[in-house]
Amino acid sequence: MKKTVLLTRPLAMNAEDQVRFREAGYGRFYEIPLCEIKQLPIPESIKNKINAAEWLFFTSQAPVKSVLGVVEKGHRPLIAVIGKKTGAMVQACGFEVAFVSPQETKEQLVSAWQERFPSGTSIFYSKSQLADDYIEEHLGIQNEVTGSVLYQNVFPDESKAELAKLLNLDELSAVYFASPSAWHRFLSVYEKTAKKTLMFYAIGKTTEKAINECGYEARLLRRQDGKNAGDPEQTC
Secondary structure, three states: OOEEEEEOOOHHHOHHHHHHHHHOOEEEEEEOOOOEEEEOOOOHHHHHHHHHOOEEEEOOOOOHHHHHOOOOOOOOOEEEEOOHHHHHHHHHOOOOOOEEOOOOOHHHHHHHHHHHOOOOOEEEEEEEOOOOOHHHHHHOOOOEEEEEEEEEEEOOHHHHHHHHHHHHHOOOOEEEEOOHHHHHHHHHHHOOOOOOOOEEEEEOHHHHHHHHHOOOOOEEEOOOOOOOOOOOHHHO
16 A cells, blocks of 8 residues: 655645655655635735835745735835745845845844844834744844734635545545644644544654644654755745
8 A cells, every 4th residue: 555645735835745755655645735825905004114114024925925015116125034935936026135044944034134234223024823923022122123914824624624534534644744833733633533643744843843742753854955944934
């Protein structure tokens, strides 16, 4: 019987993961996205904040188009990002990236940015409802930082039903997670089933920690480029 793995990221993000697991001996793939990104309308007051900010921070690809879409003509903010893909999306929108975090974590973004740039500036940071206040708390002491929830990361109802059906079929060998939120959403369904033994794979130490703290073991994977991955919000 072929080993099977469940991929839990959005469908468009699974191509490289399929190659990785195929090389590891998995012959069958299930794909059930455990997150869906829903953009929220941007109020005029927030548009003003965006256009008044000297810096825009993006820790995810999700809000890039909507935020840059309201930047007024002639305003060229400095932009800091987590992840090359987020940077590429910024460039595709016609803007330059001034700073890319050396590692894909908010901690590294903050510390490395502080080392390179002077304090006393203004920063706008768009995030989901799941994000913490790390950037605001650590950069807000010496800078004017506005954090605003501009998109929601939700667990689609259809994915819940599909996941429950798959788990009850007892056909899975492993499940792959790229964020703590994906793990917790999976767990909320998994614990209502017979909880058949599965291998859990995690990208990023934060995701690995989330799995371990729930009493399960996880095998930590490395990114395709060989670097340790963090858990940027876009990973889902």
